[in-house]
Amino acid sequence: MRKLTIYVLSFLMLLGNTIPVMVIAEDDFSDTAAWTAKCSSANLTAEEQAQCARFAQKMSDDSESLRQQLKDIESKREEIAANIAEYGKKIAGYEAQISVLNAEIATLNEQISVKEQEIVLKEQEITTKEAEVEALKKKIMDRMVASQSSMRLNQYVDIIMGAKDLNDLVRRSNGIKDITNYDEVEREELKALIDELNIAKEELVTVKAALEEDKVSVVAKQNQIIVMKKEAEIATQEAKKKEAELEAEGNRIAGNLDGIKQALAAMSTNIDNIPSSSGFTRPVSGGKVTAGTWRYPESFGGGVHLGMDFAPGRGATVRAAGNGVVIKSVDGCGEGYLTSSCGAAQGGSSGGGNQIYLLTKIDGTLYAVKYLHMQQGSPIAQNSIVNAGDYIGQVGNSGNSSGAHCHVEVFKLGSMSINDYIASWNGDLAFGTGWGNTGLNTTCDSRGAPCRVKPESVF
Numbered sequence: 001m002r003k004l005t006i007y008v009l010s011f012l013m014l015l016g017n018t019i020p021v022m023v024i025a026e027d028d029f030s031d032t033a034a035w036t037a038k039c040s041s042a043n044l045t046a047e048e049q050a051q052c053a054r055f056a057q058k059m060s061d062d063s064e065s066l067r068q069q070l071k072d073i074e075s076k077r078e079e080i081a082a083n084i085a086e087y088g089k090k091i092a093g094y095e096a097q098i099s100v101l102n103a104e105i106a107t108l109n110e111q112i113s114v115k116e117q118e119i120v121l122k123e124q125e126i127t128t129k130e131a132e133v134e135a136l137k138k139k140i141m142d143r144m145v146a147s148q149s150s151m152r153l154n155q156y157v158d159i160i161m162g163a164k165d166l167n168d169l170v171r172r173s174n175g176i177k178d179i180t181n182y183d184e185v186e187r188e189e190l191k192a193l194i195d196e197l198n199i200a201k202e203e204l205v206t207v208k209a210a211l212e213e214d215k216v217s218v219v220a221k222q223n224q225i226i227v228m229k230k231e232a233e234i235a236t237q238e239a240k241k242k243e244a245e246l247e248a249e250g251n252r253i254a255g256n257l258d259g260i261k262q263a264l265a266a267m268s269t270n271i272d273n274i275p276s277s278s279g280f281t282r283p284v285s286g287g288k289v290t291a292g293t294w295r296y297p298e299s300f301g302g303g304v305h306l307g308m309d310f311a312p313g314r315g316a317t318v319r320a321a322g323n324g325v326v327i328k329s330v331d332g333c334g335e336g337y338l339t340s341s342c343g344a345a346q347g348g349s350s351g352g353g354n355q356i357y358l359l360t361k362i363d364g365t366l367y368a369v370k371y372l373h374m375q376q377g378s379p380i381a382q383n384s385i386v387n388a389g390d391y392i393g394q395v396g397n398s399g400n401s402s403g404a405h406c407h408v409e410v411f412k413l414g415s416m417s418i419n420d421y422i423a424s425w426n427g428d429l430a431f432g433t434g435w436g437n438t439g440l441n442t443t444c445d446s447r448g449a450p451c452r453v454k455p456e457s458v459f
Contacts, residue, residue, distance in 0.1 A: 042403025287312025353399025
């Protein structure tokens with residue numbers, strides 16, 4: 001028994017030594033320019049936001065001034081929450097300002113790279129000149145020791161008086177003069193070399209000072225971006241908490257519902273011929289999902305979020321989720337900002353910006369798919385019949401939005417035909433599922449049609 005225990009313990013010790021230990025690597029923020037550019041994006045996932053928060057913390061740890069600015073902005077959270085519309089318009093211009101700052105940072109970093117190379121070459125030049133100066137100094141000193149430095153007047157006399165004849169006297173006199181002249185030339189050469197060396201050193205000091213100025217300027221611009229992003233982050237968080245309330249203000253088509261239904265009724269034969277799709281088609285290709293369903297991440301504010309946000313980039317194609325007909329198309333909203341209600345006056349949901357509502361049959365079941373925040377001028381016309389995957393618009397930043405993305409919601413309506421649903425439709429853009437917190441109680445997990453489908457489950 002004792003041997004068995006020893007074997008078991010030995011095995012466990014061996015296992016403990018061989019099982020790899022998972023080590024989570026710390027973020028490498030050494031390339032601050034790259035992180036500044038990355039964190040400048042308006043569309044970040046919750047994970048990216050967390051990374052950027054750590055980057056901002058690292059930068060603030062290195063700068064007392066930045067730390068105080070971020071602290072001051074955080075202290076204004078209640079003021080920002082009370083004036084979301086004002087701050088929404090203010091931060092709407094940050095994207096352009098940050099883009100300019102990032103371009104300036106890139107230019108400065110190029111200048112820094114050139115200056116650093118210039119410093120290397122200048123230091124090499126100085127080293128070479130210092131070696132030349134020292135070599136010439138030694139040469140002059142050696143010559144002085146060997147000739148002039150050891151001579152006295154009597155030595156010159158001895159040399160001259162030792163001449164054998166007049167020709168020898170002239171030769172010896174000229175030799176002394178040549179030595180003196182030669183030394184003078186070398187002394188002048190030495191002086192010129194020293195002057196060049198001093199100029200090179202002064203130029204090096206100037207380049208280094210300019211380099212430091214550029215580096216300080218880069219940090220200042222990076223900090224400016226971080227401050228702007230912090231203010232935008234707080235405003236966005238507070239706005240997300242109120243987003244569902246804003247959208248619920250305009251939840252029904254006003255004025256032209258009868259006209260829409262009549263136009264669709266005139267197309268009833270064509271609508272009846274729309275075949276059922278096999279499965280859902282993803283509304284956008286590529287890109288990232290910046291917020292999911294049913295709530296925003298805490299880093300976004302934690303508010304109710306009844307759809308899925310796709311951010312493949314401004315101008316990316318938005319596609320039909322299935323074969324169907326566009327029962328409502330809204331256009332005319334320009335660049336969006338937080339708390340913008342654009343979309344309601346145009347006949348859609350408040351804050352939805354440019355939007356599309358698609359009725360589609362998928363695997364025999366009727367669904368409505370809602371697309372928000374599209375690019376102005378891009379939504380296809382109302383009453384258009386489409387096939388799965390067809391172009392219906394482009395990703396934009398219209399309405400209540402702080403960055404280019406497409407918000408998509410899916411509603412399960414039942415087994416009726418598209419024409420039957422149109423005939424009974426009362427213009428409700430939530431398709432009988434409610435808005436805000438009410439929408440959280442009408443998911444397909446908790447009730448039958450009409451109900452809200454979690455987009456992540458079908459795309």
